[in-house]
Amino acid sequence: MTPTMSKPKKSNDSKSLPEGFTPEQLLKLYRNMVTIRAFDQRQLNLQRSGRIGFCVVSTGEEAVQAAVTAALNDTDWLFPYYRQHGMLLCRGASVESLANQLYGNDQDHAMARQMPVHYTDKEKHFVSLSSVIGTHLIHAVGAAMAAQYKGDDTVMATFIGDGGTSSNDFHSALTFAGVYKPPVVMYIINNKYAISHPVSEQCGAESLHIKGEGYGVPSVKVDGNDVIAVYEASKNAADKARRGEGPTLIECETYRMGAHSSSDDPTRYRSQDEMDEAAKKDPVTRFANQLKNWGLLDDVADKTLWDEIETMVVDQTNEAEKHGEPAWETLFDDVYAKVPESLARQRDELMARESDFPRENEGEFPL
Ligand SMILES: Cc1ncc(C[n+]2csc(CCOP(=O)(O)OP(=O)(O)O)c2C)c(N)n1
Incomplete structure (x- = not known):
């Protein structure tokens, strides 16, 4: 594959839908992008009002996430x-489940042992991040090398x-990907x-994706604000990997619109x-305009969708806020199949003294 900027087959300004997409699929992509944007906005509001401690948002990068999960x-x-x-949201995880992580409550998959934003969801095949x-x-x-060895078709x-x-x-990852050709994108x-x-202060090369070529990994660059282009590049790469034809490196050119x-x-x-210029390329607005151009969305339907999603996001984050903190003894769960005696002793000692550390004084004790 030559390192080029990939383009959707038909111009997105064309009146006809992009090849291979139904109206429902396109509207679902948009719904997912709006959900990500609305959740990120809510995270920021919660953080600024002191209700959560920390957050990371992906404003401007919604197209990549919606496209990859669809492909x-x-x-x-x-x-x-x-x-x-x-x-995670695109794969159907609820906003509440993500908010549970940010609150570090007793519904959080990692039981509040991770820093905020370090999501993990086994059911959604989303590996705990570092x-x-x-x-x-x-x-x-x-x-991917394990999947290749086992002969399954997971990418x-x-x-x-x-x-x-x-x-x-x-x-290291590109070296192994280039040599063993496992099914990884x-x-x-x-x-x-x-x-x-x-x-420009990180790399002297003319682009980042060409780094892949040096390792023998076919590489391509796409407009990361064009959800259809990212979808097509992802689908090609995933299909190729599933056919046993090895890895692809895809550079998605986008812009971090937030902090x-x-x-x-x-x-x-x-x-x-610079930020104003980037805002003109906002992938969510851009896709909304395309959908309007294709006759799949109008201003009224767009506003209704935003209202519905923003209400859902507020309701679900409020629900997450109601859950309590994980019980102390859960600190000892999920580490060993059988809790070693020494740890069990510490757990029992801690639980015997739990009332010495009232929750309202939390923060004053070096726990
Ligand atoms: C090995 C390592 N070095 C440095 C850091 C500190 N650090 C956290 S985020 C970050 C910037 C990463 O930027 P980029 O990879 O471009 O991703 P972006 O945040 O822009 O999405 C750095 C240097 C780290 N977490 N790990």
Whole structure:
């Protein structure tokens, strides 16, 4: 595959629908993108009003998440980093289940043992993510090698930011992918920044996807704000992997419209003009306009959809807030099949003294 910018077969300005899509599929893609945007907006509001401690949003990157999950099978495994939580929503996880993670409550899959935004969902084939940039790439390639060895038809998809392509693990993962040709699709989410560092300060190459060629991994670059283009590139790569024809590296060119995280202030390192320019390419607005052009959406239906989704997001995050914290003894669960005696002793000692540490004084004790 030559490293080129892939284009949908028909112009998105054309009146006819893109090849191979039904109106329902296109509207579902849009619904998923709106859900991601609305949940991210809500996360920020909750964080700014002190109701959750920390959040990471993916504003501007909704097209990639909606397209990838639509192109892959739900049984394919996702090895994400911290900015792809929207894929969980696209796979049908509830907003409440994601909010449970942010609140660290007793419904959180990881029982509040992970930092906020470190989602995990076995049922949705969404592998627990790591804060350490790049580590999950080698897990994805290893899992793909296992699928190849077992002869099953599962594809692994993994994601890394532009900054993450400078990590050691990016090199290791591509080396193994290039040599063993397992069924893995590796995405570079080039949102132009690694916190405050623009791509030009991270890499001297003319683009990021060409790095794949050096490892023998066919590579392609797509407009990451074009949901149809990302879908087509993903479907081609996944079908190819499933046929036993090896890995693909896909660079999705997009823009991080929001801050790096709720602890970041992007106005300190990029101009308002630049952000205004990027907003004109907003993938959600762009796709809404395309749907309107195709006669599948109008302003009234669009507003109704937004109202419905925003209400659902508020209701479900409010539900998450009502759940209590995990019980202390759960700290000892899920680590050993049989809890070792030494740990059981510590657990019993802690539980015997639980009343010495009232919850209202939490934070004052070095637990
Ligand atoms: C190995 C490692 N080095 C540094 C960090 C600190 N860190 C956290 S996020 C981040 C930026 C990553 O940027 P990029 O890969 O472009 O992804 P983006 O956040 O832009 O989506 C850095 C350097 C880390 N978590 N792990």
